[in-house]
Amino acid sequence: MSLTRRNFLALTAGGAAAATGLTGCGSQTSLGAADELSLWAWTGSVNDDLIAQAAKGIPGATGKKIALTRIGGDYQTKLLTSLAGKSMVPDIVGMNDDVATYFPNADQFYDLHELGADKFKDKFLEWKWKLGITPENRMMAFPMDTGPTALFYRRDIFDKAGLPTEPAEVAAAASEWASYIELGKKLKQAVPGAAITDNITSVFRYRLAQLPKRYMTPEGQYIGAEDDIRQAWDLAVQVVKEGLSAGAQDGSTDANAIITNGRLAAFVGAVWWAQLGPKNAAPKSKGNWRVTPAPGGPGNRGGSFLAITKYCKDPEAAFAFITWLESAQNQAQSFLDPVLFPSTPASYTDPKMSAPDEFFGGQKIVDVFAESAKKYPGAYFSPYDTTINTPLCDELVNVEIGSKTSDQAWRDAQRQIDRELTRAGVI
Template structure:
């Protein structure tokens, strides 16, 4: 009887211990049970062919990809509010900071192993996906480093330097750039402009600053931040001097301006290369790129997150980590023109490829240097609403008193913040 009892106890122990050796679902490739993960993204935010490869990479995951059209942000916010129908993985644009107050609705990616790959990514980009409380909700996707786009032939005709390095030396500050704009204006009798629109001047200067409208503690500093006022004053000065074409981005006027030689230059993010080439086919070979006046900035770029409703967060994170690893980010640079956030990608031959539209220049080298030098800065969840007010006031500057417009805009911002 004792021997039989001991045998039963031994069998129970063996069964319990053997349970510890079952495959962990933390490794999607090791489990025999197939799970389903749903991924939301918008057109060209992730390479479609790469998503197909992801399905092969994780055979034990049924990866359902949904390309969301229309207002992606509104759909996501509405779905989160309804607490129903949320995906397991979701792409986010640079409005990720608007969801910081809802950090409890997303998994902290640090808890899923994100810290193990942190050193592979640009520091400033990584920190943009981390809340002030240290909760990482956004994993780095692409970036939008900025540079100065300019027409080499128009600069030459105006008597300005044309070599990218010489242009940067002459126009290293925004004040230098403004002076060069006056030279260009005079050379063409005021018919060719140094910039596209006043809002873009302001946006680009703000993007170069390490301080914006808020502190990480949530305090508003827009009215005391010297960089904000300097950006405003410089944008107003460009407008007053007649250096702006008044062509809004993504408009027929902008397309015609860059194609017909009305717009000779502008500061823009790397993703503006494609819209420029599509809008100005007649100018192929005439554009060049150099470092932006005033310093390096970033506009745009995306992130990936995992809503708390997901039942398989570890598996979802493994998919994200694979999709956005250095090799795959380099693939998306080649196929979809998504500029990497992984540091090692900047040493690739792809970055050094010459581009016929830009006269054979390897513009990737310029944008890579810009990306490496973007300053760490905090935006805050109310950045979009505040920045939108400032932009609207600037766009109406010609109908306002320029001496009081800034203070009036700040008063409007303060009313908005009290809501």
């Protein structure tokens, strides 16, 4: 399992209520009572106070209220199973950044264009808005949070190594991945064992998160063997060859240990990593961390959506709930708990978000992530991105542990991708 914000929150909450969502009562097609709109989401995906308000009555939808079920375990499989059965389907569903996985099922969701979504478009980041729209221009999902990226680093360890310590200075010294590697080499020389990434796949994923193209075109052409992807692969391999990776694979016992013991002195990560990483694993390092723009430019990894199923009892009321929940004011509140970074730029100057973060030495880290979110170029995500990404990351791990050469692993990954896409009828 890859280490993501959603995995972390679901695990810490114990994945409660999984069974409840699959055994609710109601009509043959939709869950819940006549005056309730059922909402499926995972732990940590919505603000509890806002949901509590909507459970008493949805603003703008008289006589309707929200009934939330938090789904644990494999959320995607449970949702797809429910849709396939066309029975006991929730009215509203959350979707993670794998939203394109549901595009083949787009006919089972309302086209939000038809419910008036376009009048809200200017309030959201353009690239985020587009991610919920199928290549056929059907708006299947409405924006929730985002996952802008930046460079986290330990100021105290950088100072010990004689490196720049202030965010602007570090950004200037590591504006590109090549200069970041050079900085990492100086860091390692001065502080033996220091690393600038947890593992090889993190470098690959975060470089990929900066690219304007990913694995497929909107027309269905596979481009995951082209230069941009290979260069991201080679970059990840280079970081390992330079001895700058801690080699702590996702889900391993070392994943938190390298943060706790200070070995991970720098890390390109998404905004949610602040909570998942240092605040969770190294609370005693409070005041020593800083954030600055990532080498290679702005990126995004993570973020969620809401969709209305075609079985919804009252789609207009559901849309009223979605647009209320994802207003700039409410997204700012959701940043405080459960730390969801807004897709509405107006939220970034909200006092609830713009306060200094004492864990990061009083730095206003929101400013860094806001710039990343606004400048990220966006990229097309296909329904097959997970199918493609898995072999690439699995084979990169083989490179890091030394069981395969880079070229051998690349060929094996591409062969596996070819088999999977052929099986799926894509190529």
